[in-house]
Amino acid sequence: MLVLASASPRRREILARFIDRFEVIPSRASEECNLEDPTEYALELARRKAWEVYERVGGTVIGADTVVSIDGRILGKPRSEEEAYEMLKTLSGGVHMVITGYCIVHEGKEISGAVVTEVKFRELDDELIWAYVRTGEPMDKAGAYGIQGKAGLFVEWIRGDYYNVVGFPLEIVWRLRELGFDVLSR
Numbered sequence: 572m573l574v575l576a577s578a579s580p581r582r583r584e585i586l587a588r589f590i591d592r593f594e595v596i597p598s599r600a601s602e603e604c605n606l607e608d609p610t611e612y613a614l615e616l617a618r619r620k621a622w623e624v625y626e627r628v629g630g631t632v633i634g635a636d637t638v639v640s641i642d643g644r645i646l647g648k649p650r651s652e653e654e655a656y657e658m659l660k661t662l663s664g665g666v667h668m669v670i671t672g673y674c675i676v677h678e679g680k681e682i683s684g685a686v687v688t689e690v691k692f693r694e695l696d697d698e699l700i701w702a703y704v705r706t707g708e709p710m711d712k713a714g715a716y717g718i719q720g721k722a723g724l725f726v727e728w729i730r731g732d733y734y735n736v737v738g739f740p741l742e743i744v745w746r747l748r749e750l751g752f753d754v755l756s757r
């Protein structure tokens with residue numbers, strides 16, 4: 572049995588493009604983490620999510636965690652509209668990294684990695700940032716934006732895997748293929 576240890580509808584949709592049958596069991600692992608390196612942080616949380624679900628239900632379990640990083644800082648999910656505004660202000664006009672750590676637990680062993688995509692934002696004026704914050708889109712997303720939604724407009728270019736920005740790098744699907752899963756059925 573393949574299990575996606577995630578409550579994110581976006582992760583479920585992306586995996587469903589490649590794999591017909593899997594279960595979705597969100598992790599109960601704590602997201603409290605003091606690591607300061609963004610890659611280490613995303614990896615640690617991905618591992619916790621995957622192992623917590625693996626220990627409960629077994630099978631092959633996928634966990635992932637996405638962070639936005641700029642100037643060595645980690646931007647997670649905003650806790651308020653003010654924080655969402657501050658994050659978008661920080662990202663305006665510059666290049667940042669979106670990092671997704673992933674962990675696949677298979678037959679009691681883990682395969683893990685971190686995928687980095689660079690994203691360049693246009694200059695955003697305050698009026699535009701507030702209008703975007705009021706759409707409600709930023710609130711459940713790392714870095715306070717969703718490239719798949721209205722914030723697609725903010726993006727001048729990206730380098731790397733687009734799906735990684737949405738939270739599910741296709742490197743995960745590639746690893747599943749290496750483990751023998753049929754990723755192109757139908």
Ligand SMILES: Cc1cn([C@H]2C[C@H](O)[C@@H](COP(=O)(O)OP(=O)(O)OP(=O)(O)O)O2)c(=O)[nH]c1=O
Nearest residue numbers: 577578579636637712713716717718736737738
């Ligand atoms: C930057 C960016 C992030 N995101 C999302 C991906 C992730 O769902 C979220 C980051 O939070 P995560 O903690 O990685 O994931 P989650 O809490 O949504 O789900 P779970 O822990 O149960 O797997 O931000 C977008 O959807 N689009 C974007 O452009």
